Amino acid sequence: MRAPSxxxxxxxxxGAALLLVGSWWGLVKAPGEVFMGxxxxxxxxxxxxxxxxxxxxxxxxxxxxxxxxxNAWQWDDRLEAAxxxxxxxxxxxxxxxxxxxxxxxxxxxxxxxRLTTTAVMVFAFGGILALRAFVDDPVKRAVxxxxxxxxxxxxxxxxxxxxxWWNSLHQAQSTPQTVSSAFHWPLRINAFxxxxxxxxxxxxxxxxxALRRRGEMAPPLPEKRKAAGRAPVTGGAL
Amino acid sequence: xxxxxxxxxxxxxAAYAVSAAVLGAYAASVLLRFRGExxxxxxxxxxxxxx
Numbered sequence: 001m002r003a004p005s006x007x008x009x010x011x012x013x014x015g016a017a018l019l020l021v022g023s024w025w026g027l028v029k030a031p032g033e034v035f036m037g038x039x040x041x042x043x044x045x046x047x048x049x050x051x052x053x054x055x056x057x058x059x060x061x062x063x064x065x066x067x068x069x070x071n072a073w074q075w076d077d078r079l080e081a082a083x084x085x086x087x088x089x090x091x092x093x094x095x096x097x098x099x100x101x102x103x104x105x106x107x108x109x110x111x112x113x114r115l116t117t118t119a120v121m122v123f124a125f126g127g128i129l130a131l132r133a134f135v136d137d138p139v140k141r142a143v144x145x146x147x148x149x150x151x152x153x154x155x156x157x158x159x160x161x162x163x164x165w166w167n168s169l170h171q172a173q174s175t176p177q178t179v180s181s182a183f184h185w186p187l188r189i190n191a192f193x194x195x196x197x198x199x200x201x202x203x204x205x206x207x208x209x210a211l212r213r214r215g216e217m218a219p220p221l222p223e224k225r226k227a228a229g230r231a232p233v234t235g236g237a238l
Numbered sequence: 239x240x241x242x243x244x245x246x247x248x249x250x251x252a253a254y255a256v257s258a259a260v261l262g263a264y265a266a267s268v269l270l271r272f273r274g275e276x277x278x279x280x281x282x283x284x285x286x287x288x289x
Contacts, residue, residue: 004272012265019261023254039246042253049257085264092260099253103246197261204268211275215282 008203015197022048022189030186039103043183046096047174048191053089054156056082056198057125061153064146073213074206076142079149080132081205083125085198090122105169113162114170121159124152138216 026044033040060082067075097115098108109115128148135141163172172178179187 004269027250027254035242037243037246039243039249041250045253045257088260088264092257095256095260096253099249099256103243103249197265201265201268204272208268208271208275211272211279215275215278218282 005203005207008200008207011196011200011203013200015193015195015200018189018193018196020193022186022193025189026186031182033180033183036104039100042096042100043174043179044186044190046093046100047187048194049089049093049096051191052194052198053086053093054160055195056089056202057086057121057153057156059202060086060125060149061156064149064153067142067146068150073142074210076138076146077206077209077213078202079142079146080129080209081202083129083145083149084205085202087122087125087129089194089198090118090125094118094122110169112169113166114159114168117155117159117162121152121155124155125149128152136216138213 022044026041030041030044032038060079063075063079063082066072067079094115097118101110102108128145131148132141132145135144160173162168163170174187
């Protein structure tokens with residue numbers, strides 16, 4: 001437990017390597033899109049980030065359910081790690097989307113259904129992370145954040161289906177059916193790269209949460225002696 | 239107007255640079271926090287009363 005998990009480190013390294021290959025393919029080898037030209041190359045990082053942000057938050061939802069059903073602490077550690085990863089990916093998603101929106105829509109941001117529901121997702125899960133930081137009792141923190149995560153998760157399918165349910169400035173979901181076959185490989189490689197990266201990082205982050213929780217739940221320890229060889233202070237020897 | 243976007247490489251570079259910076263910074267923060275927590279745990283086990 002004290003050493004970083006070899007599997008997590010390997011997944012992070014594999015994810016980073018795949019992202020390098022996929023990004024090179026997307027930037028250099030793949031053709032430009034007919035209408036968007038080179039700007040469409042942002043899709044190779046934006047779409048995998050979107051898929052994986054929702055996947056990480058779905059994993060957080062599963063962890064919350066498992067914690068409430070089993071009371072096993074490892075699910076709370078994974079919940080904290082997956083929510084944090086999901087928020088980081090969702091924030092990155094908004095930044096990439098903004099950069100793509102400016103040359104294609106003419107604005108950095110628009111309160112359209114997809115963007116608004118994504119913003120709600122970021123603030124909801126970010127709020128739960130803030131709640132966790134303010135609660136000292138590990139039991140209350142775990143139960144409250146699990147329940148809050150289940151409630152906040154309602155927004156995740158709404159984000160996914162928002163472009164189908166409402167008229168949106170945002171394009172429809174990018175899937176192999178809606179994207180030209182020339183764009184498939186860099187999209188797939190970056191999607192798996194991001195997946196491996198976040199799974200590895202969630203593994204490491206869950207180890208951090210477990211170490212911190214054990215420290216919180218351990219009984220108080222004696223003060224560290226300031227000078228080596230100095231006798232501990234005892235009472236009543238005047 | 240042809241309806242086709244020309245240029246825009248600066249936006250592409252910005253999107254990839256932001257992605258690399260955010261993911262790299264988060265990975266570094268996780269590793270640093272891991273080292274910090276491990277050092278704290280080692281310190282606590284050192285302070286544990288011996289049997």
